[in-house]
Amino acid sequence: MNLLVLDRITRRFGGLTAVNNVSFTVAEGQVVGLIGPNGAGKTTVFNLITGNYRPDEGSVILEERFLNGLAPHRIVQLGIARTFQTIRLFQNMSVIENVLAGCHCRMRTGIFGSLLHTPGQRREEREQLNRALAELAFVGLQESGQQLAKNLSYGNQRLLEIARALATSPKLLILDEPAGGMNEQETQQLIALIVRLRARGLTILLIEHDMKLVMKACDRLVVIEYGSKIAEGTPEEIQRDPRVIAAYLGTDNDDSKD
Numbered sequence: 001m002n003l004l005v006l007d008r009i010t011r012r013f014g015g016l017t018a019v020n021n022v023s024f025t026v027a028e029g030q031v032v033g034l035i036g037p038n039g040a041g042k043t044t045v046f047n048l049i050t051g052n053y054r055p056d057e058g059s060v061i062l063e064e065r066f067l068n069g070l071a072p073h074r075i076v077q078l079g080i081a082r083t084f085q086t087i088r089l090f091q092n093m094s095v096i097e098n099v100l101a102g103c104h105c106r107m108r109t110g111i112f113g114s115l116l117h118t119p120g121q122r123r124e125e126r127e128q129l130n131r132a133l134a135e136l137a138f139v140g141l142q143e144s145g146q147q148l149a150k151n152l153s154y155g156n157q158r159l160l161e162i163a164r165a166l167a168t169s170p171k172l173l174i175l176d177e178p179a180g181g182m183n184e185q186e187t188q189q190l191i192a193l194i195v196r197l198r199a200r201g202l203t204i205l206l207i208e209h210d211m212k213l214v215m216k217a218c219d220r221l222v223v224i225e226y227g228s229k230i231a232e233g234t235p236e237e238i239q240r241d242p243r244v245i246a247a248y249l250g251t252d253n254d255d256s257k258d
């Protein structure tokens, strides 16, 4: 079943058509990679899905529900969480507080419960803390909960962003260049993490320039160039596609785009 459907979405910025009539689907449980040259429109597609931008034309549909025009926080509540190309953490807060910020969108206690500090609210806070600790452990940061986010290595900050996104209980996890700035070993750990997230039943859509990650971690790839989709298929099909090789992968089909 398709979890996410993009139906002919277009987004213009002044005279520039950043995303041009793009359609693709993300099936439940799959890891789909969105790839293409710099400036192809990948992040704009993500921003259209997460409500940061509105499509000029076309529809974004999650489980048969139209997302067009909904605010980003509403889309998070409906089950889409994301990380950003440029890390966006609360740098002066602790690691665990950053993850708790993700849990917050699922809190049931209203304003009166919070003010009165009712038993129900205390129970919910305990549950959220356990949830946050579990997500931190899942990404391998269980030892770092009390550190300030800014003191984590770059690679670990990326993992913390993933833990925070997981804490919102998403159906669809959107990762914008998750391996950006990671060294080889960190990238290998990230690939293993994506495999474990998939095994947990999560559906993932990611943008990534690291071809090793894309080829190992993704079930399907969608390729865009100059705002338009030029190909889609399995990693093996995409690696052989002459148009993709010419536009993006390079004629020697090596890892030169890493």
Ligand SMILES: Nc1ncnc2c1ncn2[C@@H]1O[C@H](COP(=O)(O)OP(=O)(O)OP(=O)(O)O)[C@@H](O)[C@H]1O
Pocket: 013, 016, 018, 036, 037, 038, 039, 040, 041, 042, 043, 044, 045, 085
């Ligand atoms: N808010 C905006 N206002 C004007 N132009 C924009 C805006 N956002 C993106 N663009 C333009 O749209 C085009 C697509 O940008 P986008 O960031 O989506 O590409 P990308 O494929 O994610 O690139 P990269 O791989 O370098 O991150 C670019 O030409 C970019 O300059």
